[in-house]
Amino acid sequence: MAVTATDGFIVRKRSTTITTLLPPLSVVPNATCAGCGCVCDDIELQHDGRSIYVAKNACERGEAWFREQTVERQSSEVLLDAAVEAAAEILHAADLPLVFGLGDSTCEAQREAIALAEQLGGTIDTETSLSHGSMEMAAQLGGKITCTLGEVKNRADFVLYWGANPAETHPRHFERYTLTTTGKYTPSGRADRTLVVVDVRETASTAEADVFLRIRPGQDFEALSILRAVVQGSRFDEAKLAATGLTLDQLRDLSRRMKKARYGIVFVGMGLFQTRGTFMNCAAVTALVIELNSWTRFISMPMRSPGNVSGADAVLSYTTGYPFAVNFSRGYPRYNPGEFSAAGLLARGEVDAALIVGTDAAARLPQAARDHLSRIPTITLDAKPPTFTPRVHITTAAVAAGTVYRMDKVPLTLRPPITSAAPSDETVLRLIRDALAKKSAWYPTAAAVMPAK
Amino acid sequence: MLRIQGGTVYDPANGVNGVVKNIVLDGGKVVTSGEGGRTIDATGMIVFPGGVDVHTHVAGAGLNFARSMIPEEHRQSSPILRSRTKRAGIGGPTPTSFATGYLYAGMGWTTVNEAAVPMLTAKRTHDELHDTPIVDKACCVLMGNNELILDLLERGEHERAKQVVAWYLWAAKGYGIKVVNAGGVAAWKWGKDAKKLTDVVEGYHSLTPGAIIASLARIIDELNLPHPMHLHCNNLGAPGNVGTTLETMKTLESHRAHLAHLQYHAYGGDDWESIRSDAPAIANYFNAHKNLTTDAGAVLFGNAITLSADGPWQYLLYQLTGKKWGNIDVENETGCGVVPYVYREKNIVNAVQWATGLELLLLIDDPWRVALTTDHPNGTSFWRYPEILQLLMDASFRKEEFAKLPEKARSRTCLADLTREYTLYEIAILTSAGPARTLGLSQKGHLGVGADADVAIYNAHKNAATMFSHPRYVIKGGEIVVEDGDIRTTPESRGFITKPSFDPAIEDYLRPLFQSQYTVAFENYPVEMARIPRPIVREV
């Protein structure tokens, strides 16, 4: 379990024999890590301009994230030009190209990716559609009641994780934001808070909980709806309750704790995004939280990750009005999760070329979608080699300067101390756009895209 | 070099009232004369300084939160098709960022003030504004519920509070300071509100909304900021809130203040059943107190998105409508609420709101002190401003529209008695010269030598709605950006920032508070200058 930061963990060992000849390491305080949705900005780095050696305050995952940042590069200038041209050629020739991924890219790269998808008349989608997109859809149904993480730190005396295991997915969540941290109205930190975890199994997070409620798989919607009925004091079907694996006493106790909280929060995790009826699960969370606001203040938030998937939601929303799954084939943004989500488009074979930014994104896709990726010309952008064989792979910097949004959408600036010799996602995306701009351009006409009334 | 020849010019800041004269633009400015370049024959056309919006919500965490929640609205809205000069986008109640620039410029507006920026997320507001082309921007940052400031005010530490305010303004790269429901948003984090100026704010021992308002107004005046305190009064939207508004104005007697969206603060009656317009009471007081400016916050019938830092009000509105409810609590600073809303002509409350906005615009006698706004997207979208201009310029049209209201609503407003018709000169004040002066932007809102070369040229038309929604040309920074309804080019806009002086020692006071109360490192909080394209920094 990795809930506490290590103190001065050695990210990388320096050669000991020649230490005396090496220049002293430079120290960077308050560096930002985007290893997960926590986006911790209290990391102290020690580096020599080529590699990072120490990442104080970072968790193990964060250390690995910093370890990837080096000046090395694999491709030459000439190769880059050729690869960009090949990528542009593939995308230009495609009828329905897909741009997918971007969860680990900066907002600046995401802006370029959206502009590219628009230029192509293609589709753009992000890891959001494979995870907390359900929460965005629930918001479109009934709203969302949320906060920045400092409100949890300062105020929350009741913290519930449902289907989430932050100790693994967001290693410093407890320490920085929700549990052991102290805040303005939580001077005693852990002692001021009740932690409840609802999950289908024991995890590193349930081990920390004051109350662990073990729920049967696929019963989240029912359990959340019955809990809301208990909060309201209205009727529910007892057979349905029995099916959830929870008891009435457990739900009564939970309801009592929630109502007497001063400020409560429900964090929602992959457990709700992956089981049947994903967005209805999330809508049930919102309905519960709205109900609880007639008793006290209550909030909910999805456990967004990877590091800048929140940024992708925001940049897509302000540019197109929609948080993910956006199609430009009519020359203006259209949105339809399922229809325009990467997993569905690929599995149905509707895409004839793909640009994947961040190869982890491809690894997260379901098998049927991945199969199609190897059938069509695919371009990948990543610091790491891809796990499959794309038509074109462009090695980009592991981390580039720019903006990332924390899981609560608070923006932070990445200023990596190491400048990679490899170009950033942002640069490569812009180069591809420039190469495309030299080819014949497509512009929609009103008559072609607007069905006659 | 660009010469606008033979147009009928309305330039109220320079006393020019419908005079046929030539305007010469060069290097992004209005100049005395020059040779060469293009000439626009504006004979028979109306020439205005580019429009200035003193209060709108076009970027940032709150608006974007609203945008992502309403796909059903976007699907019904006009699409903006990608073209050689335009990025794709969507119009409707909350236009997308690029579309916002095109739609403002498409009406002849060239400067906007984003009126509610949470400082913690100001980086993203500036980034979105960067992707809002053509129009120049200023930002008002939210301070009326900032607990670091409120704590100081409660302890009576005025001097230190002033330093903190100045530090924050520069850190967020703001232009002015906004106060929303003073104390009420902080109270909302405990599930409470602050409706009365004299009630102690929840979580405090003696601090009242009245004290917050008076102290911040004083600080803003002492800091000599170009724009006065931008105030969203307490008790917004509630029947009978006229009392709170009058009391607020009295609290402000020795200070400058801009009262935002006054329409929402001018209601009489005791409850939703008996709500009526009390615009005359507000206008009378306002007319007599020259320290104040305001904007209308007018309402038009149709779909809207209500969006405000006023969390408790948004929760109430959600309870009234039963529609979607969005809420964000922002640590230490502010909050935000979102509720989609439909203003219906046949609804008594909505009809009263429609009339109240117009009454205020007609009863406030000095057009320099009242600006045209709809508190976009709250009262309706900014791109419907031309419809309001028609209601102001044409009393008989107004009368026809008024007749459509339910009888019960008509008896609760004096609108039928108001025969005033705005002249073109007054419209130029209301939409440009006045708001520019209120914002303290001396290079905006006029066409005198040295002014920014932002010009709107309209074909004269008896129907003001038609005339103002289709300018013949719009010029921004000396470039023709709109011609015949088409976006021709989208020059990068400029951002206005105020840099007040402060004692650097204040950082030693703030750093440990950030450590204990924020989740972002003190050093990482300030917005980097590089996020603001072509900034214009005003040091005070």
Ligand code: SF4
């Ligand atoms: S918790 Fe996440 S953001 Fe923080 S150091 Fe670990 S990986 Fe990085």
Ligand SMILES: [Zn+2]
């Ligand atoms: Zn407003």
